[in-house]
Amino acid sequence: MAALMKRLRRIIQRPASVELTKYEALLPAIGAREAEVEKLSDTELTEAAKALREFSTFGNDQLVELCALGREAARRALGERAFDVQLLGTMGLLTGHVVQMATGEGKTLAGALAAAGYAMQGKHVHVVTVNDYLARRDADWMRPVHDLLGVSVGWVEPSRTREERREAYHRDITYGAVSEIGFDVLRDRLVTRPDDLVQPKPEVAIIDEADSVLVDEARVPLVMAGSVDAGMADEEVANVVRRLRLGLHYETDTDGRNAWLTPAGSSVVEKSLGIDLYGEHEEGTSDRLAAVNVALHAHALLERDVDYLVRDGKVRLINASRGRVAELQRWPDGLQAAVEAKEQVPPSDRGEILDSITVQALLARYPQVAGMTGTAVAVAEPLREFYKLEVAVIPPNAENIREDQQDRIFASPSQKLRAIQEEIRSVHETGRPILVGTQDVAESEELAEKLEKFGVSCVVLNARNDAEEAAIIAEAGKHGAVTVSTQMAGRGTDIRLGGADGADRERVAELGGLHVIGTARYPSSRLDDQLRGRAGRQGDPGSSVFFASLNDDLVLSHAPDVPEGIASDDETGEITADVAHRQINHAQRVAEGVDLEIHRNTWRYTRLIERQRTDLLEHRDKLLHTELAAELLEKGAPDRYKELAEALGGTGDELVQACREIALFHLDELWSDHLAYLADVRESIHLRALAKETPLDEFHRAAIPEFHKIIGEVEARSVKTLEDGEITENGIDLAASGVRRASSTWTYLVHDNPFDSDAEEALKKVRGMLRKKKS
Known part of the structure; x- marks a missing residue:
């Protein structure tokens, strides 16, 4: 009865959470094996691991042996003895789940041991990371462990040759960024000789930062393009649209995803261009209307220093979920050219798309998928719906003593900003390290400028090299450090109190540890939790607080109907009423629902394309082989x-x-x-x-x-x-x-397609506009 109640309690508290009892029951046997394994020489340990290759699937005995050998291999190679919770994570991954492990709990080692376990079963394993830096770092970092366990390791990155890639993919375990693995799939789909293929048949994928890869980036298409010419926008259209004004000539929806012309705007555009935009039979009208649509989208919905930067005469997209320049990303050609025309920069090369694949379709190729992240429960529904994956929540090794303070809410963004500056100044005076999470590049740079005027120097992270970011983040726990970052998701580096070497750890811990400040609630609770999770790792002291305003973009876009009569402090503008907190939480839930529905809708379209691609690839393989x-x-x-x-x-x-x-x-x-x-x-x-x-x-x-x-x-x-x-x-x-x-090819990621939503509301507005025009 007690076991049944425990199971019911877990189901109620953690939707879509896997029961861990069967894995926990194996921990005593793993511990009992530990003393025997310690006595083995390195050669004997490797031979014991190779003996597991006799089993094509692992039962409890094999899981116990793998975890015992893996723990000893990590102790010898890295000087780290795997915690029981890391071994729980390894077993969760080996049984095909997404494991949720808090920041600093050792996901990288858990993933490495699971990868070794799959490899011992005779399967090629791809450990999928969010960027090239982490792929190479983790492959090098875990290589000594894998060597002791008798499994081979490789990694892929953009600079590697075809021969080096082929060699890496034919190792037991291959580390690679999701984009790089996807681009190799696309390259393989264009070869004309079987010997030119670099990837073997996909078998197992273990995905780091699984929520980011499987949910946030699932809709992103990876593209292989061949040279055509520079992508030219319609300059005449761009000049006309540049003169249009919000509210008079065009309207936008509340979540900033659609823009449409008003009757007045249609009239201005038609007179300026000398066409009937909605003429059913007029030649060229459809092309001109498409040009107006993308130019209006670029003008009305894409904001410089929020959605993109202009650097070195080029438009550079910003990855919204990570707050950094997306080096390989671009919009679809028409929109990319429209933004370049808007900013009056030279047009980039336009490619004829030879093939493409979404991240979701890429990962659907693997018969077995598992993942790890610090925030999986919040996306349990899409993980189950799109990937048939369940979440296993791994408890922390040490109790979390971080103090998560209640949100501080203000009537206006300016009042909120003043309170944030005062919070940073007062905490900084104590010597505690501070990490500030902002919403976008523009906000991070504005805050840094204001802090400098306050006499507080800080480091700003928003669009740097991944390796440099990792080094800076590693030092964010030093005494007196102030770090301002756009997003902490996918950084892949722990913040240790006292800095990377931990020299000032005790001093910083006595002051209260790392203090995390969010300048606004993110559109997803997962991003909030990932920022909070940077403090309080492995039982360290720490604290977090989020500042918010009832006029933040999140509220204005998703819950603008704020109840009237909410009182605020006359001097500071701070609001303490419960209704304000409920409004912020409601806005975030609506934003998450909107993103999920867009994901569903995108998959409705791409599912057909992927089915067609699969059928055609079967025919192509017959031609090739x-x-x-x-x-x-x-x-x-x-x-x-x-x-x-x-x-x-x-x-x-x-x-x-x-x-x-x-x-x-x-x-x-x-x-x-x-x-x-x-x-x-x-x-x-x-x-x-x-x-x-x-x-x-x-x-x-x-x-x-x-x-x-x-x-x-x-x-x-x-x-x-x-x-x-x-x-x-x-x-x-x-x-x-x-x-x-094509004389040359290149690869890139298409930014979230602005035309992906079902746009039923926009359709209704267009239909209404046509009716008004006809009447």
Whole structure:
């Protein structure tokens, strides 16, 4: 009965939380094995680990042995004895869960031991990180542990060659940033020879910062592009839109995701451009309307120093969930060009998209997925819905004694800012280290300037190199340190009291430890918790407090109907009424709901694309690995095929490869064209849906028939290329026949697509605008 009550209590307190009792029951056996394992030599320890390779799956006995050997390997290689809670995390990962472990509890080692366990079962393991710096750091850091356990380790990063990548992927364990692993998948999808593939078949992924990768970045498409030319925005449209005014010429919705012209705005644009924007049959109207839409989005919804920076004559996007410049990210070509026109900077290269894949679809390729993060329970619902993953909450090794103070709420942002400055000044005078989490780059720099005037020097983190960030964060716990950062998610470095070497630890601990200040509540409670979690690691003292205003963007966008009559202090503007706290919490819950619905909606669109891509890849693999292309061309153009075979001296590999090159070129080209077509459909979906149908239905109606034409068209074009191509003694002249791939390719991430939301509300407004115009 007691066990049943415990289980019920866990279910009630932790939605979607995995029961840990079965793992906890193994800890005594692991402890009992510890003394025996300590007596083993390094060679004997490695041999004992290799004995586990006899088991294709692990039962309790194998889990006990792995954890005992892993604990000893870590003690010898790193001087760290794994805590029981780290071993619980390892077992949770090995049984396919997302484990929640607080900051500073040792997720990296838990993940390394789990990766070794999967590798011992004969599976290739990808440890997926949020950036290249962490991939290389963790691979190097954990390598001595893996060496003792007899498993091989590699890592991938942008600077590595194809041969180095292939070698890394064929190690037992490969560390890599999610983007880099995804880009290698895209590169492999364009090869024309089997020997050029670098990745083996995907088997296991262990994802660090799982909430960030699986939820925050799940919608982000990774793109492989081939050179076309510079992306030119419509300058005339940009100049017209630049003159439009909010409230008169256009409106925006409360969450800042959609903007639309008012009747007055439509009139100004139509007169300036000399067109009827909504004319159904006028040639070129659709293209001009699409240009107006993206220019208006760039003008009305994207803010400099919040959504992007302008640096060295280039528009650089800011990753909202991490508060840093997103080095590889850009918007879809039309919007990217529109923002560049808005800021009057030179246009960047425009690429013909050869292929793309969302992070969610990338990770769906793995038969087994597990993850670790400090904040998983808050996203238990999307983890279950999109990935069929359950959350296992690992208790902390030492009790958390951090003091999380109640939010301090103010009537206006200016009053809030003054209170934040005073809080920093007063705490700084005591010598306690302070970490301040801001919402964006502009706010972090403004706060730093004001602190300098106060005589408080600080370090600002908002768009630096990852390695430099890690070094600075590591010192944020020093006596008297003040660090201002845009976001702490995915930094990958603990803040130790007294600095990285812990020299002043006792002195700082006596003062109360690290004090964390949030300048506003984030749109997600997880980001709040990740900032708070930087204080109080491993039972250290610490404190946190968030400042908020009823006029913060979070409230104005998601819960603007603030009850009237909320009293504030006449002098400071501080509000203590419970209703204000409820309003802030409500706004955050609404924001989280909006993001979840956008995720759902995006997946509704991309699910069809991924299904089509999967079907086409099956056909591509047959062309790549078999003689199917040669068989098709022999059947479609027997005389020319015979002529080609004679030129190449029979039916050898050269003939098969020549046919393969032709068929794969046309398949890749047609898939690229299909993606471009789908992008056009998505961007104009509101026009197609103005009548009766929902955008998603219209998208499917447009996408499915076009896809079914591809394979037949590949065969027809391939036959035509063979028939029209010039056959020489060296075979067919592919380049002269137009079988010429992009002269250069590059990879990037498309920023969250602004046209991804279902936009039903926007559709209603467009329809209403049309009705007003007609009346």
